[in-house]
Amino acid sequence: MAVDLKSDSGRAVVLRLIASADALIEGFRPGVMERLGLGPEICWEKNGRLVFGRGTGWGQDGPLAESVGHDLNYLALTGALSMIGSRDRGPAIPLNLLGDYAGGGLYLALGMVSALLEARSSGKGQIVDAAMIDGIASLLTHYFGFIASGRWMFERESNFFDGGAPWYNVYETKDGQYVTVAPVERKFYDQLLDALGLDPATVPDQLDRESWPALRRQFADIFRTKTRDEWCRVMEGRDACFAPVLSIREAVDHPHMRARQSFVDIDGVLQPVPAPRFSRTPSSVRSAPPVPGSDTAQVLSAWGFSEAEIADLRSSQTIT
Numbered sequence: 001m002a003v004d005l006k007s008d009s010g011r012a013v014v015l016r017l018i019a020s021a022d023a024l025i026e027g028f029r030p031g032v033m034e035r036l037g038l039g040p041e042i043c044w045e046k047n048g049r050l051v052f053g054r055g056t057g058w059g060q061d062g063p064l065a066e067s068v069g070h071d072l073n074y075l076a077l078t079g080a081l082s083m084i085g086s087r088d089r090g091p092a093i094p095l096n097l098l099g100d101y102a103g104g105g106l107y108l109a110l111g112m113v114s115a116l117l118e119a120r121s122s123g124k125g126q127i128v129d130a131a132m133i134d135g136i137a138s139l140l141t142h143y144f145g146f147i148a149s150g151r152w153m154f155e156r157e158s159n160f161f162d163g164g165a166p167w168y169n170v171y172e173t174k175d176g177q178y179v180t181v182a183p184v185e186r187k188f189y190d191q192l193l194d195a196l197g198l199d200p201a202t203v204p205d206q207l208d209r210e211s212w213p214a215l216r217r218q219f220a221d222i223f224r225t226k227t228r229d230e231w232c233r234v235m236e237g238r239d240a241c242f243a244p245v246l247s248i249r250e251a252v253d254h255p256h257m258r259a260r261q262s263f264v265d266i267d268g269v270l271q272p273v274p275a276p277r278f279s280r281t282p283s284s285v286r287s288a289p290p291v292p293g294s295d296t297a298q299v300l301s302a303w304g305f306s307e308a309e310i311a312d313l314r315s316s317q318t319i320t
Helices: 008-018 040-046 071-078 097-122 132-139 141-148 186-195 209-223 228-235 248-253 255-259 296-302 307-315
Strands: 023-026 051-056 127-131 169-172 178-181 242-244 263-266 269-272
Touching: 008 040, 023 097, 040 051, 051 097, 071 097, 071 132, 097 127, 097 132, 127 132, 132 141, 169 209, 178 228, 228 242, 248 255, 296 307
Parallel strands: 023 051, 051 127
Antiparallel strands: 169 178, 178 242, 263 269
16 A cells, blocks of 8 residues: 655554554654654554564664665675675675665564564563664674684685685586585585595595695586586485575476475566465465555555545545
């Protein structure tokens, strides 16, 4: 639905919806909802149980709260970006997965669910301040543990999970494609060595960092001797933590993805199915995305607005 939030009548519509809502999510800069007359305190006057979710990059306070920004900026400021990429070519851009979706959207979703559960017992709502910088920092908790224990090197491609370890890496194959290996555990690492035709007795210890550059080059030379599909056949049935690097189109057609029905076609648009999966109340994509405003009358009717009220709101251009 679409409502003009800058009009008095539009504000009244939203407050009426809020009176019987469980939660509200907004993604404006700090202070905008207050200026619209829809801040938390006003909303709680209508509904004290309302959970008020606020999704931003920088958060609701601090020197940068009013500043503009995007995923890449948040990754940069939290230190995450400095840890991703090549030693020689500088930081790599990991799409906008870490800030927008993981550190932002998923942390907001978790916060909303948590606050909604708490409101059931307390009868009181609260603000969920879901800043992307906070979510990204939280995702880095494991690495702060490495740093605290002295097991993290600050130079890229020098650690277990940043491309430094030869056994946790991406390799080019004979046909210019790529494969991944990630046998962190020793028993799986031994399976990888066997698949590569290497005798464990002749290979340096898995955790010997000094040997990693040379061993990485050796692995790279071996992987270039076969095509990606040939390596898939070699690794078939082995617990070597191996997977080919597939394009999106290839991923959709992979037998495992097909078996789990991981993608669905809705009105000619291929897309992932909802995740995670629920055993008793399974989720589904029920329709294509609606045109903004196309369901306004239906939604308002479901929330108790009469046909006359809806007609008046439409004639005054409060709704579309």
